[in-house]
Amino acid sequence: MTHSFPPRGFQFTESDTYTFMEELGKGGHGNVFKIKNRSGRYYACKVFDSNILENESQYRKYLQESQIGINIYHEHLVSFHKSVLIRESAAADATRHPAIIMDYVNGTDLANFKKIYEFRFEKPFPRNYAALLLAKACSGLEVLHRLNIQHGDIKPGNVLISETGYPKLTDYGIATFIGDTSISNELSGTIRYLAPEQIIRVKDGGVSVDLRADIYSLGIVALELTAGLPGAMYSNPGRVLDFIVNGNDELLKHLDNVDLAPDLKFVIRSCLNRRMERRPSKVRELQNVLLHTIYGSHKGLTLEDIGDEMRRLMP
Numbered sequence: 001m002t003h004s005f006p007p008r009g010f011q012f013t014e015s016d017t018y019t020f021m022e023e024l025g026k027g028g029h030g031n032v033f034k035i036k037n038r039s040g041r042y043y044a045c046k047v048f049d050s051n052i053l054e055n056e057s058q059y060r061k062y063l064q065e066s067q068i069g070i071n072i073y074h075e076h077l078v079s080f081h082k083s084v085l086i087r088e089s090a091a092a093d094a095t096r097h098p099a100i101i102m103d104y105v106n107g108t109d110l111a112n113f114k115k116i117y118e119f120r121f122e123k124p125f126p127r128n129y130a131a132l133l134l135a136k137a138c139s140g141l142e143v144l145h146r147l148n149i150q151h152g153d154i155k156p157g158n159v160l161i162s163e164t165g166y167p168k169l170t171d172y173g174i175a176t177f178i179g180d181t182s183i184s185n186e187l188s189g190t191i192r193y194l195a196p197e198q199i200i201r202v203k204d205g206g207v208s209v210d211l212r213a214d215i216y217s218l219g220i221v222a223l224e225l226t227a228g229l230p231g232a233m234y235s236n237p238g239r240v241l242d243f244i245v246n247g248n249d250e251l252l253k254h255l256d257n258v259d260l261a262p263d264l265k266f267v268i269r270s271c272l273n274r275r276m277e278r279r280p281s282k283v284r285e286l287q288n289v290l291l292h293t294i295y296g297s298h299k300g301l302t303l304e305d306i307g308d309e310m311r312r313l314m315p
């Protein structure tokens with residue numbers, strides 16, 4: 001992955017209507033920049049590795065898949081605006097990178113919010129925040145699933161939270177065109193949310209992966225945010241991969257021992273079933289339980305309250 005190019009040198013090949021502002025971060029799939037259009041509106045631009053352009057079938061897949069999010073609008077989804085090619089400099093032969101221009105979310109992501117909260121207050125991230133944010137993000141995922149779009153990379157880092165506290169799911173469909181490299185990208189450190197079949201597909205080929213992989217990932221996220229995951233899920237990438245493929249019994253034993261309402265344990269247990277046909281078929285099954293078991297006793301809490309807390313922590 002090319003991470004070293006200077007963002008200032010970037011040129012939009014098709015038009016020059018955007019200006020690069022700053023780098024927002026790096027992930028397993030590329031670098032994300034804040035950009036501005038001529039009217040002063042901000043967007044986020046996710047720039048991928050140039051080698052996608054070298055392999056024709058992967059590039060075709062990119063062209064197809066990167067269009068997926070372009071006509072989807074939902075309050076809990078980040079909208080994609082267009083896919084573009086950008087080059088590293090003005091030179092005609094400069095290296096080109098595929099990129100996606102999407103909504104800019106002025107806030108942070110759920111992984112970072114949780115980390116900062118726990119660091120600052122020296123206590124676990126509140127379950128009622130997690131339940132409300134996750135349940136709302138589930139309605140974004142439900143829309144994708146209705147359109148038969150697999151997200152492919154459900155994790156707290158892909159739940160962006162706006163300054164008003166609105167969770168917005170992002171990066172849907174991207175893992176599909178990036179292909180195996182994203183899944184085996186051990187540097188991203190986020191493989192712990194992958195379903196066993198996503199890993200087995202990479203290692204051995206041929207196992208089909210569908211919307212139910214998202215349901216598994218959602219189960220992992222729900223468990224992590226409400227009661228925590230086993231320590232093995234935070235060890236080195238090889239051990240994590242092995243745990244996902246071979247440690248299902250241990251994962252379920254961990255689930256049995258955590259302090260969670262029986263209804264929630266039950267639905268998370270079925271999300272984490274190795275056999276995908278035994279997982280809930282609808283996102284809503286987990287969403288309803290999150291709302292009833294955890295959020296139900298904190299009904300006064302609003303997303304705006306969470307947004308206020310987030311802004312206090314990250315001014």
Ligand SMILES: Nc1ncnc2c1ncn2[C@@H]1O[C@H](COP(=O)(O)OP(=O)(O)OP(=O)(O)O)[C@@H](O)[C@H]1O
Nearest residue numbers: 024025026027028029032044103104105109157171
């Ligand atoms: N649309 C956006 N608006 C504002 N910030 C964003 C946006 N998309 C990503 N970011 C921020 O940029 C950083 C990098 O995001 P990126 O998606 O590359 O990493 P990731 O989610 O950790 O990994 P992955 O590549 O697997 O999605 C994150 O801190 C994220 O919060």
Ligand SMILES: [Mg+2]
Nearest residue numbers: 027157158171
């Ligand atoms: Mg991301």
